[in-house]
Amino acid sequence: MTSCPRPEDLYLYVEGELGPYDARKLEEHVECCPACRDALAERRVLHEAFTSLPPFDVPKDFARSVMDRLPEPEVRKARWLAPLVAAVSALAVGLAGFHFFTGLSIFEVLVSVNRFFGSVIAQAAPLAAKAFKIGRVLLEVAGGLMNTGLAGLATFSRVLGPQGITLLIGLGALLSVLAFFGARRFLRQGE
Amino acid sequence: MTEDRQLVSRALGGDRKAFEMIVRKYEQPLTSYLGRMTGEREAALDFAQEVFLKAYCSLASYRPAFKFSTWLFKIASNHLIDHWRKKKLPTVSIDQTVDDGEGPLSPQVPDPGPSVARKFELAEIREKIERALETVPEALRELFVLRHVSEFSYEEIADIKSLPVGTVKNRVFQAKELLRKRMEAS
Numbered sequence: 394m395t396s397c398p399r400p401e402d403l404y405l406y407v408e409g410e411l412g413p414y415d416a417r418k419l420e421e422h423v424e425c426c427p428a429c430r431d432a433l434a435e436r437r438v439l440h441e442a443f444t445s446l447p448p449f450d451v452p453k454d455f456a457r458s459v460m461d462r463l464p465e466p467e468v469r470k471a472r473w474l475a476p477l478v479a480a481v482s483a484l485a486v487g488l489a490g491f492h493f494f495t496g497l498s499i500f501e502v503l504v505s506v507n508r509f510f511g512s513v514i515a516q517a518a519p520l521a522a523k524a525f526k527i528g529r530v531l532l533e534v535a536g537g538l539m540n541t542g543l544a545g546l547a548t549f550s551r552v553l554g555p556q557g558i559t560l561l562i563g564l565g566a567l568l569s570v571l572a573f574f575g576a577r578r579f580l581r582q583g584e
Numbered sequence: 585m586t587e588d589r590q591l592v593s594r595a596l597g598g599d600r601k602a603f604e605m606i607v608r609k610y611e612q613p614l615t616s617y618l619g620r621m622t623g624e625r626e627a628a629l630d631f632a633q634e635v636f637l638k639a640y641c642s643l644a645s646y647r648p649a650f651k652f653s654t655w656l657f658k659i660a661s662n663h664l665i666d667h668w669r670k671k672k673l674p675t676v677s678i679d680q681t682v683d684d685g686e687g688p689l690s691p692q693v694p695d696p697g698p699s700v701a702r703k704f705e706l707a708e709i710r711e712k713i714e715r716a717l718e719t720v721p722e723a724l725r726e727l728f729v730l731r732h733v734s735e736f737s738y739e740e741i742a743d744i745k746s747l748p749v750g751t752v753k754n755r756v757f758q759a760k761e762l763l764r765k766r767m768e769a770s
Contacts, residue, residue: 401757410738410753439764442709443732448612449619449628456607459636460600 395422403433407440588652596643603643607636610656613734617657620729621664623718631667635660650743657734658744661726668722709767716766720759727752728759 398406398419405411406419423430452458491502550558588609594602614635619628638659646655704712717725730741731752738756742749 400761401754404757404760405753435764438706438709439760442706442713443728443760444735445706446620446710446713446733448733449616449625451611451615451629451632455611455615455629455632456604459607459611459633460604462633462637463600463603463640 397426397429398422400432400436403429403436404440406433407436589648592643592646592648592652595640603640606639606652610636610653613653614656614660617729617734618660618664620717620733621722621726631660631663635663638663651740654736654740654743657730657736661744664722664726704767712767712770713763716763716770719766720762724755724759724762727755728763731756 395418402411402415402419406416411419423433488499488502488506491497491505492499495502497505553561588606591602591606595606611632615625615628615632618631618635619625622628622631635656639656642659646652717728720728727741727745730736730744731738736744738749738752741747741752741756745752
């Protein structure tokens with residue numbers, strides 16, 4: 394006869410949590426050990442009692458009272474609405490102010506504003522043309538630098554050979570994977 | 585499980601009815617768990633309200649890869665720990681071996697003492713369990729309640745409590761043997 398099972402295993406057997414091999418061994422043992430048979434019968438009754446403890450009563454209005462305590466959800470406002478309203482208000486106030494100080498009618502104010510913006514554009518146009526030229530020169534310089542970089546890369550790859558390039562790509566991929574999982578872990582810890 | 589995820593997703597979209605359905609689904613299991621841990625029905629209801637409130641406020645941090653019920657009970661368990669810390673109640677370390685004064689709780693052979701099953705009827709045993717449960721250290725009681733009242737698997741309890749499965753099994757066993765011995769003694 395095998396040795397008596399641990400009381401822990403009796404509970405696990407009753408719960409169906411014991412592996413098939415250990416469960417068979419326990420069943421064989423219980424067949425010829427009256428003490429363990431009694432112990433198993435007792436654990437069965439206890440298990441039945443443990444798993445049938447009555448639930449706590451909850452008042453019918455419990456869910457309602459929880460819902461009443463919840464904060465109101467934030468109403469999502471359109472992000473572009475506030476700046477648009479502010480701009481239109483500022484324009485209206487500006488026009489009204491101009492009208493009161495100068496005594497000009499709204500139509501004349503609009504014509505003056507139009508002239509003002511026209512003169513601003515006329516002054517800004519040469520500046521914009523200069524900025525465009527500078528931008529073009531910067532692009533040419535960047536293009537030259539890129540060509541030099543690509544030529545350097547081509548020389549470097551020739552020196553490394555196909556095996557070196559494969560090794561480099563592999564290392565790059567490994568570092569990317571490590572950085573990805575590291576960042577994910579870091580973000581999870583911050584939750 | 586999928587239903588829970590859908591309800592959470594709807595609740596996150598501002599559907600309060602969806603969150604109310606979650607509350608209705610879990611109000612009784614959660615209160616039963618908290619009730620066994622606090623020993624008072626009114627306190628359990630207050631705690632359950634606070635847990636649902638916390639869950640609602642941190643719903644965006646719920647990851648659908650996990651079961652919603654284990655996430656909710658994890659919040660409840662942490663809430664209890666905070667409560668005990670604030671009240672500075674004596675707690676038993678989860679790693680400490682519990683001794684009921686009648687020797688260690690891990691005998692290698694079944695105890696041949698008088699059988700609880702033979703002495704009492706099932707209903708009587710349940711009543712005795714309820715009474716004895718209040719005297720079990722909360723670290724063991726909680727795992728017992730999660731397993732047999734809330735009906736979580738050992739793996740789910742391990743997730744909720746961030747403990748190894750083996751430790752959970754051992755502690756639930758300790759709680760059961762402690763209950764059995766206290767019932768025998770009564």
